[in-house]
Amino acid sequence: MTRPSAVPGEPAHAARRPNRATADGFPALHTLMAESTEGLPPLPDLVPAAIVDGLRRRRKRRATLLATAAAAAAAAAMAVPALLSVFPEGASATPPGRAATTYAAVPWLPELPTLTALPTPYPTAAPTAGTSWANRSSGEQLRQQELFQQMVADVLHKALPDADNTVEIVHGQFLQFVVTLHGKRYGLDVSMTPTSPWTLTTLPACTPKGVDPAGRPYTCTTGVLRNGQAVFVRHTEGTPTTANVYYGGALLTIRDLRLSTASTDALPLTDAERIALISTPELLQLAQYLVTHHLAPGDPQAARS
Amino acid sequence: MSTYAVQEFEAYARARQQRFYGTAFLLCGDAERAQDLTRTTFAKLFQHWRKATRASDIDIYAKTVLTRTYIAAERSRRHMFERHSNAVDHEQTCVTLLDALHTLTPNARAMVVLRYWENLPIDRVAEALSCKPESVKSTCIRALSRLRTLLPEDIDLHTMEA
Numbered sequence: 137m138t139r140p141s142a143v144p145g146e147p148a149h150a151a152r153r154p155n156r157a158t159a160d161g162f163p164a165l166h167t168l169m170a171e172s173t174e175g176l177p178p179l180p181d182l183v184p185a186a187i188v189d190g191l192r193r194r195r196k197r198r199a200t201l202l203a204t205a206a207a208a209a210a211a212a213a214m215a216v217p218a219l220l221s222v223f224p225e226g227a228s229a230t231p232p233g234r235a236a237t238t239y240a241a242v243p244w245l246p247e248l249p250t251l252t253a254l255p256t257p258y259p260t261a262a263p264t265a266g267t268s269w270a271n272r273s274s275g276e277q278l279r280q281q282e283l284f285q286q287m288v289a290d291v292l293h294k295a296l297p298d299a300d301n302t303v304e305i306v307h308g309q310f311l312q313f314v315v316t317l318h319g320k321r322y323g324l325d326v327s328m329t330p331t332s333p334w335t336l337t338t339l340p341a342c343t344p345k346g347v348d349p350a351g352r353p354y355t356c357t358t359g360v361l362r363n364g365q366a367v368f369v370r371h372t373e374g375t376p377t378t379a380n381v382y383y384g385g386a387l388l389t390i391r392d393l394r395l396s397t398a399s400t401d402a403l404p405l406t407d408a409e410r411i412a413l414i415s416t417p418e419l420l421q422l423a424q425y426l427v428t429h430h431l432a433p434g435d436p437q438a439a440r441s
Numbered sequence: 442m443s444t445y446a447v448q449e450f451e452a453y454a455r456a457r458q459q460r461f462y463g464t465a466f467l468l469c470g471d472a473e474r475a476q477d478l479t480r481t482t483f484a485k486l487f488q489h490w491r492k493a494t495r496a497s498d499i500d501i502y503a504k505t506v507l508t509r510t511y512i513a514a515e516r517s518r519r520h521m522f523e524r525h526s527n528a529v530d531h532e533q534t535c536v537t538l539l540d541a542l543h544t545l546t547p548n549a550r551a552m553v554v555l556r557y558w559e560n561l562p563i564d565r566v567a568e569a570l571s572c573k574p575e576s577v578k579s580t581c582i583r584a585l586s587r588l589r590t591l592l593p594e595d596i597d598l599h600t601m602e603a
Contacts, residue, residue: 165557165588168538173463177472182480183454187447189480190487197488 216364277431281310284431288326288422289313295416297409310433312393315403322403323393325376326419328386330427330435342368359411367415369407377402379414384424390414450490453499454483461507467554468511470539478514482507504559505569508551512570515547541591549584552577 288311289303296303298317306312311326342356352373359367367381376392390413392402405413413419426432458479465482466475485506486493496502542550548570555566556577567574 165553165585166560169467169554169558172538173466176462176466176475179459179462179476179479181455182458182476182483183451186454186480186483187450187487189484190490193484193488 218364280431281433284422284426285311288419291416291418291422292324292326292413295413295419297405314395317404320401320404321395322401323395324403325389325391325393327389327391328423328426328432329389330432331382331385331387342366342370348372357407357411359408359415361415361420367411369410377410379410381414381420383420384428386423386427388414388420388423446490446494449494450487454486457500457503458483461503464504464507464554464558465511467539467542467558468508468550469515470543478507478511481510481514485510501561501565501569504555504561508555508569512547512551538588538592541588544591545584545587548572549580552580553584553588556581 285305289305292313292315293301293303296315296317302316304314304316306314306323311328313324313326315322315324342358344357345353345355347353352375354370354372356371357369359369361367361381361383363383365382367379369377369379371377376394378389378391380387380389382388390410395401403410461479461482462475465478466472469475469478482503486503493499493502542553545553551570552566555561555569556563561569563574563577567577570577
């Protein structure tokens, strides 16, 4: 489109019109400007298009704001555990009133263990009850499961508080152990179960005291892993004491095990010691290994892996 | 947005669109771009209509939107086309006010249009362009001086005193 001259039909500088007074006393320029706009083509009604544009802009802005807010919330959700994980050794990442968690001085998240090396052989204790897990496995898988139990026993032996402790593998029961602490024998059950991707992988909030859905009173102590995951130790009346944590797609549970129906002795461990035991990095890595390699007896994918 | 607010906006925009079209034309110097600029200004105004109606002077608010939209568009245009390369030729051939205005920077052009076409006081111009009143004053003096040199001598601009 060609630029219109100041006055249509004649050169701009040739036209002189009477000056219009302006508020500031610059009439000539105002007049020239008025003349320049006189030659404009007619303007269609811009209002409907402007309203459509305005609505689109408004929707876009709201969507951007929502997306920004969601991104900020996601970043905060990721940053908080990350910040907790960078607390230096000795600094408390747990809120006041919660049990402190102790960490072994080993590298965090090293390579997953390979089950080729033979760990220290542990004596075998008599089975407690139930069917043998070995019946559901065979061949190479069974050998790996036995080695895996040996490794867990090895970790428990190093992590339990009494230096003179012993750990026996319960014959026929996967990941059940008999430990001797201060000269006395106790039962210990370790459970490593895979979590499905669509279930929550954080434990629900655990109040220090409460009543469970079955009406039984309980007490709960909380700890925090360096990656921000919560660890709970729970004493529910009439049930074994349990320690739980989610890690690497696995729910790791350590619970007291009665050696006989007449026995009521629980492991002589404080809540802090239980939290330290379940937070042992090697144990967490073994739990992750078990579920990622579908090594557990009865794992539906075990045959395919 | 309520139906009343939409009707209120429609009435305002219809009453002002011709005037804003003229201002937009003086700013950008092209009828088609002026039309786009006016439409974008009204779209922005509609987007923030509640805020606009709360402003002390809705006309000044709308003119601020117009000039800022123009300056933003001009920056991206200049960035894309680097039009400064033919500035010398332009100076030699310009005979109309629009051509003379075209040689000014977008900011200076917006100041001249708001100050001498819209008759806004200096502090309002400064407010609309987010700068100091002194800056508006000095830029207008320089812009008028440049216009005097570019426009033919027989056009009497002696009444223009900054």
